[in-house]
Amino acid sequence: MQGIEQLRDISRQVLALSPADETEVVLVSTDEHLTRFANNEIHQNVAETNLEVRVRVALGNSVGVATGNGFEARDLQAVIDTAIRLAQSQPDNEEWPGLPEPDNRFTDVPGFEPGTASTSPRVRAEAVERVTRPAHESGCVASGALSTSAFELSVANSKDLFVYYPWTQADFVTVVMSDSGSGYSAASHKDINHIDTHSLGEEAIRTAVMSQNPIDVDPGEWDVVLDAYAVADMVRFLGILGLNGAALVEQRSFATGHMGETVTGENVTLVDDALDADTLPMPIDYEGLPRQKVTLIEEGVVKGVTWDRYWASRAGTQSTGHALPAPNPWGPMPDRLQMAAGDTPRADLIKGMKRGLFVTRFNYTRAVHPVKTIVTGLTRDGTFLVEDGEIVGPVKNLRFTESYLDAFSRIEAISQERRLLLSSYSGSSLVPSVRIRGFTFTGKTQF
Amino acid sequence: MRDYTNRALDTAGTLGATYADVRVSEKRTQSIVVKNGRVEGVEEADSAGFGVRVLVEGSWGFASSYLRSFEEIDRVVEQAVRIARASATVRSPKVEGVRLGSPVTSVGTYNTPYETDPFTVPITQKIDLLLAADGEMRAVQGVTISNGSMHFQREHKFFASSEGSFVEQLLVESGAGISANAAAQGEFQRRSYPNSFGGQFVTGGYEHVLGMGLTENAGRVASEAVALLSGPACSGGTFDIIISGPQVALQVHESCGHPIELDRVFGTEAAYAGTSFLTPDKLYNLQYGSEIVNIVADATSPNGLGTFGYDDEGVPAQRTDIIKDGRFVGYITSREDAQKLHRLVPDAPEASNGTMRANDWNRLPLIRMTNINLAPGPWKVDDLIADTENGLYLDMNRSWSIDDKRLNFQFGCEVGYEIKDGKLGQMVKDPIYTGITPEFWNSCDAICDDWTLWGLPNCGKGQPSQLSHVGHGASTARFRNVRILGK
Numbered sequence: 001m002q003g004i005e006q007l008r009d010i011s012r013q014v015l016a017l018s019p020a021d022e023t024e025v026v027l028v029s030t031d032e033h034l035t036r037f038a039n040n041e042i043h044q045n046v047a048e049t050n051l052e053v054r055v056r057v058a059l060g061n062s063v064g065v066a067t068g069n070g071f072e073a074r075d076l077q078a079v080i081d082t083a084i085r086l087a088q089s090q091p092d093n094e095e096w097p098g099l100p101e102p103d104n105r106f107t108d109v110p111g112f113e114p115g116t117a118s119t120s121p122r123v124r125a126e127a128v129e130r131v132t133r134p135a136h137e138s139g140c141v142a143s144g145a146l147s148t149s150a151f152e153l154s155v156a157n158s159k160d161l162f163v164y165y166p167w168t169q170a171d172f173v174t175v176v177m178s179d180s181g182s183g184y185s186a187a188s189h190k191d192i193n194h195i196d197t198h199s200l201g202e203e204a205i206r207t208a209v210m211s212q213n214p215i216d217v218d219p220g221e222w223d224v225v226l227d228a229y230a231v232a233d234m235v236r237f238l239g240i241l242g243l244n245g246a247a248l249v250e251q252r253s254f255a256t257g258h259m260g261e262t263v264t265g266e267n268v269t270l271v272d273d274a275l276d277a278d279t280l281p282m283p284i285d286y287e288g289l290p291r292q293k294v295t296l297i298e299e300g301v302v303k304g305v306t307w308d309r310y311w312a313s314r315a316g317t318q319s320t321g322h323a324l325p326a327p328n329p330w331g332p333m334p335d336r337l338q339m340a341a342g343d344t345p346r347a348d349l350i351k352g353m354k355r356g357l358f359v360t361r362f363n364y365t366r367a368v369h370p371v372k373t374i375v376t377g378l379t380r381d382g383t384f385l386v387e388d389g390e391i392v393g394p395v396k397n398l399r400f401t402e403s404y405l406d407a408f409s410r411i412e413a414i415s416q417e418r419r420l421l422l423s424s425y426s427g428s429s430l431v432p433s434v435r436i437r438g439f440t441f442t443g444k445t446q447f
Numbered sequence: 448m449r450d451y452t453n454r455a456l457d458t459a460g461t462l463g464a465t466y467a468d469v470r471v472s473e474k475r476t477q478s479i480v481v482k483n484g485r486v487e488g489v490e491e492a493d494s495a496g497f498g499v500r501v502l503v504e505g506s507w508g509f510a511s512s513y514l515r516s517f518e519e520i521d522r523v524v525e526q527a528v529r530i531a532r533a534s535a536t537v538r539s540p541k542v543e544g545v546r547l548g549s550p551v552t553s554v555g556t557y558n559t560p561y562e563t564d565p566f567t568v569p570i571t572q573k574i575d576l577l578l579a580a581d582g583e584m585r586a587v588q589g590v591t592i593s594n595g596s597m598h599f600q601r602e603h604k605f606f607a608s609s610e611g612s613f614v615e616q617l618l619v620e621s622g623a624g625i626s627a628n629a630a631a632q633g634e635f636q637r638r639s640y641p642n643s644f645g646g647q648f649v650t651g652g653y654e655h656v657l658g659m660g661l662t663e664n665a666g667r668v669a670s671e672a673v674a675l676l677s678g679p680a681c682s683g684g685t686f687d688i689i690i691s692g693p694q695v696a697l698q699v700h701e702s703c704g705h706p707i708e709l710d711r712v713f714g715t716e717a718a719y720a721g722t723s724f725l726t727p728d729k730l731y732n733l734q735y736g737s738e739i740v741n742i743v744a745d746a747t748s749p750n751g752l753g754t755f756g757y758d759d760e761g762v763p764a765q766r767t768d769i770i771k772d773g774r775f776v777g778y779i780t781s782r783e784d785a786q787k788l789h790r791l792v793p794d795a796p797e798a799s800n801g802t803m804r805a806n807d808w809n810r811l812p813l814i815r816m817t818n819i820n821l822a823p824g825p826w827k828v829d830d831l832i833a834d835t836e837n838g839l840y841l842d843m844n845r846s847w848s849i850d851d852k853r854l855n856f857q858f859g860c861e862v863g864y865e866i867k868d869g870k871l872g873q874m875v876k877d878p879i880y881t882g883i884t885p886e887f888w889n890s891c892d893a894i895c896d897d898w899t900l901w902g903l904p905n906c907g908k909g910q911p912s913q914l915s916h917v918g919h920g921a922s923t924a925r926f927r928n929v930r931i932l933g934k
Binding site: 032034035036037038039040041042043044045046047048049050051052063064065066067068069070078079082083085086087089090091093095120121122124125126128129132136141143144145147173174175177250251252254326327328329363364365366367368369370371372376377378380397399401442443444445446447 | 478480482485486487488489490491492493494495496506507508509510511512513514523526527529530531532533534535536537538539540569570571574591592596628630633634635713714715716717718719721724809810811845846847848849850851852854855857859877879881883910911932
């Protein structure tokens with residue numbers, strides 16, 4: 001960890017050296033540790049220490065960005081010189097909104113747990129053994145990863161803006177394999193003490209044992225209960241495909257031309273909330289502005305998207321504090337998604353099904369049509385046939401090709417319980433399990 | 448540099464490591480993105496650091512840092528050893544400690560050959576080229592988003608090991624591409640050139656970007672995107688399909704390149720990317736594809752994105768048969784996993800074939816594809832179309848998905864053309880084909896000679912995640928009786 005004063009000093013140094021009309025300095029400190037296991041043993045175990053400086057300069061309306069991780073004076077000068085050279089090489093961009101003024105309307109939400117930051121390799125190994133030993137005793141093979149990391153972000157600019165935020169992140173995932181089945185569990189939190197690897201391991205082992213000797217079922221339309229792991233994928237895609245300002249402006253969002261209209265089921269409410277202390281909070285963005293809670297979909301009506309300053313200025317609105325590191329070709333993504341819970345206990349979701357499938361999670365999902373939110377993928381690690389409200393046995397994995405928004409419009413029940421899960425490419429989601437009528441499966445595989 | 452690497456290796460030995468290696472890397476990347484007539488972003492990024500891998504008590508530890516003082520080297524090595532000792536406390540009773548086989552003692556250098564260093568080309572020149580192509584696309588009415596981008600990378604890296612390896616490499620990459628999006632009334636279509644998702648990438652210089660013909664193809668790309676908006680949707684059914692080279696490249700990547708990664712086979716990627724249907728009992732036994740299908744792993748292919756001099760264990764780049772006359776005959780391996788395989792399958796080589804690659808100083812090397820190449824065939828594309836009575840021609844990937852053992856796949860393409868009585872006909876949109884890997888490759892009955900070594904810069908694997916740059920030589924090819932999803 002660098003500390004606020006060290007990052008402030010580096011920021012001041014860079015700002016003093018830069019001759020640009022506007023200068024922004026973003027510093028990200030990383031202290032990341034990951035213990036990976038497979039075949040019931042730790043096979044990869046890694047640590048990374050890094051500090052990155054990202055300098056964005058504007059010469060009039062021409063912008064250049066350079067990054068580096070050297071901090072001698074000559075290294076910092078080199079980064080500035082590179083950013084200047086890049087800015088000088090460009091035509092004016094009349095849509096450049098300029099760097100922001102300081103905005104002190106931050107929500108003070110603690111995100112740093114010292115115990116997580118100082119977790120030792122030995123402690124991670126012990127936590128992993130609480131999964132591998134029971135897996136071995138059950139005749140199963142456990143794989144997975146446990147990470148404990150500490151980060152710091154500071155943003156400073158030539159308009160006297162300076163913000164700083166430290167945070168920690170613990171993440172656990174396991175896939176447990178039996179002879180012919182597999183199970184999965186995962187959890188994330190800022191505090192390692194909230195990750196109970198033994199219970200999570202038991203969950204995956206149970207599924208792995210139950211899912212042995214799966215039978216074939218035919219694709220087609222099936223009523224399904226999707227566990228939270230699958231629902232997390234669905235909300236992530238809705239965020240990426242349509243609930244960010246870039247997609248809206250570029251007409252590749254389902255919300256383009258439909259803001260304020262019903263786009264999915266009235267029992268669906270989705271927000272982006274990085275200020276929730278019980279999740280993985282992040283009160284600032286990469287332009288140094290306060291993150292705002294954004295209501296994306298409320299009772300099925302699309303209400304808003306997330307913005308940074310660039311895309312907000314193009315749309316004639318205000319940033320919601322969702323800037324990612326510049327230059328950002330993907331747009332201001334919502335990355336702390338929360339889907340509202342329902343009133344059905346998770347264990348009761350399958351009771352409402354005459355005949356259907358229980359799906360633990362989705363795998364290798366890809367967008368087929370972004371505007372229609374059609375996504376394809378497969379089930380994985382525990383798919384079960386349900387008849388008359390009871391699980392009767394495991395089935396082989398199926399491929400789906402389905403519109404996520406349309407599927408959400410056929411939600412019949414939502415669980416009371418929610419899980420906090422890390423997304424594949426940063427961010428998190430807090431999501432329930434759901435029961436959906438008529439989910440479209442288009443193929444199947446051999447296991 | 449030797450002072451630094453020797454310090455790391457000596458410290459590791461003192462602390463009890465039976466093997467140690469260290470990689471030191473300095474990497475520079477440059478990205479330029481234009482969109483709708485504007486420069487969307489220009490960035491140069493420098494990243495330098497080192498990573499140390501140690502074997503202690505039969506288990507691995509790895510630690511890395513951006514600071515390169517002797518004090519930091521000592522700290523990081525001590526950290527790696529401590530991590531390895533912790534790893535050793537959780538070992539399966541069925542698994543022995545790590546065995547690496549015969550020592551690797553490579554000493555040498557490798558530099559990517561190029562004519563024009565892309566980092567010496569003025570940014571203004573690159574922007575002008577992209578904006579010219581962008582202008583051609585925007586001139587077509589109906590285009591909503593015109594995109595162009597260039598990406599360049601230069602990595603100067605060193606590898607040294609306690610066995611005596613010391614190699615230095617300078618790897619240079621260049622890539623560029625364009626795409627046009629058309630959107631109207633909830634419909635959205637895209638066409639890309641020369642490949643989707645960023646374009647074409649090579650190891651080599653700026654001369655490759657100049658040779659791509661971005662401006663010359665921009666108008667066609669835009670016109671096709673607009674035409675697709677109002678075109679008919681592809682019909683579903685079972686068809687003979689002819690797939691263009693870029694799409695075949697991705698097919699090879701997903702359905703062959705990944706399942707031949709030996710670490711997947713041994714279960715060490717089960718928690719993330721998955722495992723493989725190509726289990727060791729299938730080696731030398733499985734008819735993976737038809738007899739005309741021949742696939743190699745070749746880290747020596749000129750200008751391949753997966754081309755280098757030595758892998759990140761110091762093993763020299765080499766060429767390995769993977770599929771020969773349709774039969775499955777080889778994996779891509781590491782020192783450790785090649786030893787494991789040889790114990791299970793005595794006919795399998797016990798030495799690594801040099802495919803351990805880390806994408807940066809802060810990542811552990813994993814078995815990654817190099818250039819996984821499908822050998823060309825004798826057909827001309829026009830002749831193959833003329834030879835096809837009733838089918839579809841599919842071009843350029845739009846979406847891809849495959850199961851975690853690499854069997855059931857589904858690919859969407861940007862465009863299709865109906866083939867009737869040997870002639871290309873109606874353009875259709877949203878063509879999607881699906882299948883099971885060995886059934887699909889056994890249905891391949893013709894491969895063309897329009898071979899190109901395509902570069903894919905975004906292959907994801909590992910925890911923490913890393914993106915590898917890989918290559919796939921591929922040609923247009925025909926596959927019989929393939930299921931198409933559609934109306």
